[in-house]
Amino acid sequence: xxxxxxxxxxxxxxxxxxxxxxxIERLATDAGVDVQWRPFLLGPVxxxxxxxxxxxxxxxxxxRYMWRDLARxxxxxxxxxxxxTRFPRSGVLAARVALLGVEPGWxxxxxxxxxxxNFAEDREIGEADVISGxxxxxxxxxxxxxxxxxADDNKLALRRQTERAAELGLFGAPSFRIGDEMFWGNxxxxxxxxxxxxxxx
Amino acid sequence: xxxxxxxxxxxxxxxxxxxxxxxIERLATDAGVDVQWRPFLLGPVxxxxxxxxxxxxxxxxxxRYMWRDLARxxxxxxxxxxxxTRFPRSGVLAARVALLGVEPGWxxxxxxxxxxxNFAEDREIGEADVISGxxxxxxxxxxxxxxxxxADDNKLALRRQTERAAELGLFGAPSFRIGDEMFWGNxxxxxxxxxxxxxxx
Numbered sequence: 001x002x003x004x005x006x007x008x009x010x011x012x013x014x015x016x017x018x019x020x021x022x023x024i025e026r027l028a029t030d031a032g033v034d035v036q037w038r039p040f041l042l043g044p045v046x047x048x049x050x051x052x053x054x055x056x057x058x059x060x061x062x063x064r065y066m067w068r069d070l071a072r073x074x075x076x077x078x079x080x081x082x083x084x085t086r087f088p089r090s091g092v093l094a095a096r097v098a099l100l101g102v103e104p105g106w107x108x109x110x111x112x113x114x115x116x117x118n119f120a121e122d123r124e125i126g127e128a129d130v131i132s133g134x135x136x137x138x139x140x141x142x143x144x145x146x147x148x149x150x151a152d153d154n155k156l157a158l159r160r161q162t163e164r165a166a167e168l169g170l171f172g173a174p175s176f177r178i179g180d181e182m183f184w185g186n187x188x189x190x191x192x193x194x195x196x197x198x199x200x201x
Numbered sequence: 202x203x204x205x206x207x208x209x210x211x212x213x214x215x216x217x218x219x220x221x222x223x224x225i226e227r228l229a230t231d232a233g234v235d236v237q238w239r240p241f242l243l244g245p246v247x248x249x250x251x252x253x254x255x256x257x258x259x260x261x262x263x264x265r266y267m268w269r270d271l272a273r274x275x276x277x278x279x280x281x282x283x284x285x286t287r288f289p290r291s292g293v294l295a296a297r298v299a300l301l302g303v304e305p306g307w308x309x310x311x312x313x314x315x316x317x318x319n320f321a322e323d324r325e326i327g328e329a330d331v332i333s334g335x336x337x338x339x340x341x342x343x344x345x346x347x348x349x350x351x352a353d354d355n356k357l358a359l360r361r362q363t364e365r366a367a368e369l370g371l372f373g374a375p376s377f378r379i380g381d382e383m384f385w386g387n388x389x390x391x392x393x394x395x396x397x398x399x400x401x402x
Contacts, residue, residue: 049260059250061372065385072392171262184266187388191273 003034004200006192007177009170010111011042012091012098015056015070018119019186020174021111022079031193037107039095040165041158042173048166054088070119073186080120089118090126096149096158097131109138204235205401207393208378210371211312212243213292213299216257216271219320220387221375222312223280232394238308240296241366242359243374249367255289271320274387281321290319291327297350297359298332310339 008024010017028035046055056063067083074081094114101107113134117123123130128146135142148154165175169182176183176192178199183192209225211218229236247256257264268284275282295315302308314335318324324331329347336343349355366376370383377384377393379400384393 049262059372061250061370064370065372065383068383069385069389076392169262169265171260171266182266182269184270185388187386188270191277 003032004178004196005034005036006196007036007038009038009040009165009173009175009177011040011173012094012111012114012118012125013054013088014042014091014173015066015087015119016186017174018115019070019073019077019079020189021115023077023186023189025108027189027193031197033193033196035108037098037102037111038161038165039091039098039107039111039158040170040173041092041095041162044162045166045171049171057087080116082120082122084118084122086124089124092126092158093128093131093149094125096154097135097145099154099157099161100145100148106138106140110134110140113137204233205379205397206235206237207397208237208239210239210241210366210374210376210378212241212374213295213312213315213319213326214255214289215243215292215374216267216288216320217387218375219316220271220274220278220280221390222316224278224387224390226309228390228394232398234394234397236309238299238303238312239362239366240292240299240308240312240359241363241371241374242293242296245363246367246372250372258288281317283321283323285319285323287325290325293327293359294329294332294350295326297355298336298346300355300358300362301346301349307339307341311335311341314338 006028008020010021024035042054046052051058054063056066071081071083094111098107098111098114101110114125114131117130117134118125125131132142132146135145168177170184172184174184174186174189176188178192178196181195181199183189183195207229209221211222225236247253252259255264257267272282272284295312299308299312299315302311315326315332318331318335319326326332333343333347336346369378371385373385375385375387375390377389379393379397382396382400384390384396
């Protein structure tokens with residue numbers, strides 16, 4: 001029998017996506033669930049709800065709380081965290097590169113390094129040299145991958161993936177899908193994996 | 202040594218408050234934490250963020266997801282759930298009555314019955330006869346309590362409690378506070394109790 005599958009929709013600019021990107025591989029392996037990594041962009045999804053910025057910036061009490069909550073959760077999960085001096089940072093380039101890593105299988109370690117750069121090292125993940133350095137650290141051909149990332153077909157692929165997210169009713173990140181069942185938020189990662197196990201068993 | 206204390210801020214109209222109202226007493230007892238029940242109104246808090254309705258109504262994809270999420274969580278916690286035909290229902294009268302029950306100690310069973318009426322029995326908790334019936338079921342003097350609930354001093358007390366919530370930076374319900382540490386959402390109930398235990402130990 002094949003393993004249960006779960007889609008993992010995340011955005012590199014998203015603070016709670018950071019937690020799930022760091023946690024998901026070990027939890028999914030333990031649960032025997034195959035994770036299908038789906039980087040996408042929250043910006044267009046938020047725009048459709050009338051937000052031209054992160055809701056954490058639009059609603060300051062929510063934003064203040066989110067950063068405190070994130071620090072506590074990072075502590076609980078034993079993950080590093082440093083308050084970013086810029087938020088949100090553009091996740092466009094990182095998402096374009098991540099798409100290229102889905103097939104060859106380096107999307108997970110690449111995504112973790114980008115998330116650590118954003119939320120633990122306070123680095124500008126929107127800039128090509130930061131992404132290039134991460135690719136090189138992973139032993140990947142940075143120059144070729146950056147060129148492929150901004151080629152028209154790959155830009156279109158990310159646009160389509162983001163449109164697909166909106167069609168599926170996604171409104172935030174991280175989100176998890178098993179068949180038509182959707183779970184939203186890092187808080188639901190364990191529930192989503194349990195659902196994947198149950199419904200495929 | 203006295204027990205650790207935790208404030209529990211909740212709103213009778215709030216779907217996720219339902220889950221916490223039903224769960225908190227047993228979990229807090231097990232944790233050895235004293236719960237201070239703080240009914241308040243989300244309406245004025247939401248208005249300050251520019252929302253004149255529940256965000257679950259303003260943003261339909263969030264609303265659709267919330268009801269599915271609530272049904273799944275009720276199942277997980279073994280709580281009854283029926284999709285309310287009206288949402289949100291006014292929690293004003295229930296909150297006024299609940300305030301009266303804090304000192305004499307019937308606020309918890311009263312709050313559970315109101316929440317069950319709203320989210321498991323699809324009853325109009327904004328109506329005086331529903332609240333009256335709940336008080337009578339608890340063996341409480343319904344007529345006197347309803348009169349006291351709408352007396353000026355008690356209406357003012359609820360208004361002040363709601364203003365206090367905004368001053369504290371609350372932006373949603375349920376919320377939990379231990380000293381100045383705030384936790385938001387039914388998902389954080391366990392973390393909040395653990396925090397209360399740790400910081401008072």
